[in-house]
Amino acid sequence: MDIINSLITSNDKKILLVVIDGLGGLPKDGKTELESARLLYLNELAEQSSLGLTIPVDYGITPGSGPAHLALFGYDPIKYQIGRGVLEAVGVGLEIGKDDLCVRVNFSTIDQNGIITDRRAGRIATELNQKICELLSEKIKKIDDVEIIIRPGKEHRFVVVFRGKDLDTNISESDPQKEGKSPIKIKALSSQALKTERIVNIFVTQVAEILKNESRANYILMRGFAKHPNLEPISQRYKIKPAAIATYPMYKGIARLVGMEVLGCDETWESEIKTLTKYYNDYDFFYLHFKEVDMKGEDGNFDGKVFLIEKFDALLPQILKLKFDVLTITSDHSTPAILKGHSWHPNPFLLNSVYGRADGIKIFSEASCALGSLGLFQQLKVMPLLLAHSLKIKKYGA
């Protein structure tokens, strides 16, 4: 990647990276979700594009959203990792600063002897979670010089951000991962983390005191201590002016972590495309994320996923009329409905550019992409390909 960096040049060509989350699938009755969808515009576009399949991390590796997106954005997902606490924090919509220590926390139940009887507090309702978090936020605003920020997640999960100087991630977790045990004492694993140890333990004690009369959520377990990954900003790495358009906090958050500007927009696909149109002139790289396809996959809703892929197809002309110099339509990872979760399968990948070789393949599907001239390649190579097709990479050697 160092070679690419040294060869990057900027110009006014515009790149659009469309990510249909969880697009790739697996067959039910012989056809995948993508193959089952009626694709008028995507198939037409495929014929004039280069196709391929991308491997998110490595053969057989099912990525989370973090590594899958890092690879898409050109950051080696093995070398660079976004800590769990940070992913959870950006997932609930928090903006993370360089000094913040982020932790994901479970409400849990302990008995009178301090033994954990339920690590997830019976998966309390999200509404209860929100109420408790509100209460905690009111009662615990600061510990010493460290600001405390609490945000509810789903069911028993929430996020706490410790905002202050000299906090450290090198600290042990308190979740013993089993019921019938005591919470593990949180301890600094190096002298740099002694302040963190003290603040975090005070926090746990204060929370336990406030929650002592709760029937189920009467204790907390903490793990995934993490700070900002401090990645080289993508604008610097690739000399682009990048903007992100997404509706879910997680994806806005990851985009922010790599240094993209996140554009405000409403929570519909139509609004996302409207935002893209509005800001077309202001940036030369757009990451445009469509989330709900993945959720249908996670739910095991094959037909619902097909329906949303067809919805994207119907919206495609609005994107095409903007005439990006380089347009890619792909995914971060596959989410086959029959698996009800992410998978390791490669992502269908389409690249349209006047400087690309049109493969003439008239179908956009997992199988047709396997026949494309771009072959089966690492997701990490997506950015170099996009940059090359927009003539933003100079010649290597003479």
Added chain:
Amino acid sequence: MDIINSLITSNDKKILLVVIDGLGGLPKDGKTELESARLLYLNELAEQSSLGLTIPVDYGITPGSGPAHLALFGYDPIKYQIGRGVLEAVGVGLEIGKDDLCVRVNFSTIDQNGIITDRRAGRIATELNQKICELLSEKIKKIDDVEIIIRPGKEHRFVVVFRGKDLDTNISESDPQKEGKSPIKIKALSSQALKTERIVNIFVTQVAEILKNESRANYILMRGFAKHPNLEPISQRYKIKPAAIATYPMYKGIARLVGMEVLGCDETWESEIKTLTKYYNDYDFFYLHFKEVDMKGEDGNFDGKVFLIEKFDALLPQILKLKFDVLTITSDHSTPAILKGHSWHPNPFLLNSVYGRADGIKIFSEASCALGSLGLFQQLKVMPLLLAHSLKIKKYGA
């Protein structure tokens, strides 16, 4: 590659590597140059061959001729680099020895205050360049024990080779890369380069004195100090007896740098094939280079490129009748006419051998090669494939 080296064995099977420079292209009106050409013999050969696409350096990287050829010859183009000065020197037809220090030089214009007013001396005519170089060669033959060799390039560019003991590349360049500045003083960057600093600065002073009355080319700027890359000879690396047939100095030069014997021949494709025929018995590996296809691409002459590809097709039977055990037809890099320059796109690759799997694909094109059984692979793997198909690589392990 170390594994390959340890497994190499020699035999009398003969390999021919045909490089049609800049062969791959991009579509104009829906077809690439290669797809537009009428290929009688190449298509017939394709049917009986294994096809694939090669990536010269990496995804999105557009290589110069140096890295592209190093990869073809089995030298990692990231690890091994041929210095600029050396490439320029071999490009003007100089044979480079192990002790030579090669520099590329610009004629430039400075004013009375020593400020550069034109880094390229108004791109003086090549004929004037030749005259000045002749004059300089006459007047400066030696500085101390160092022989001075001067050769004109195109317009304002020329090459100087300092031939002597203890010369070093660790020396600063004099080109400030901008007009309105003084030339940068050339300085040794380590004690080993002190002799070089002295010789080079004397050279600059002498040249400036000789050129002081020239209106435009009255000064020189030096950069790209480089020595012979000292690559392990390809004959040793692969236990082959290699010969190169090319008409342009650059390619003869690169072939010499990897230790091939360069065969003399006239400057036509017909003469190159005659030379191949003549020396068929004397070597077991031939690199046969056809240059002009790339030049048509560089000129943006789509039809001219198509015409030359068809010309190659017409000559192919003369090559086929020699019955090489392994015949590969490919390119160093693509040169799409619509880009008027090298590109990052993979090279069409054809391998014909009785020990190869014939893919039965009846077309030789970028798109058909994408469907071939060799897949999309690193150019660095071309030599191992050629050697394997000529049974020159022993079994690995038991």
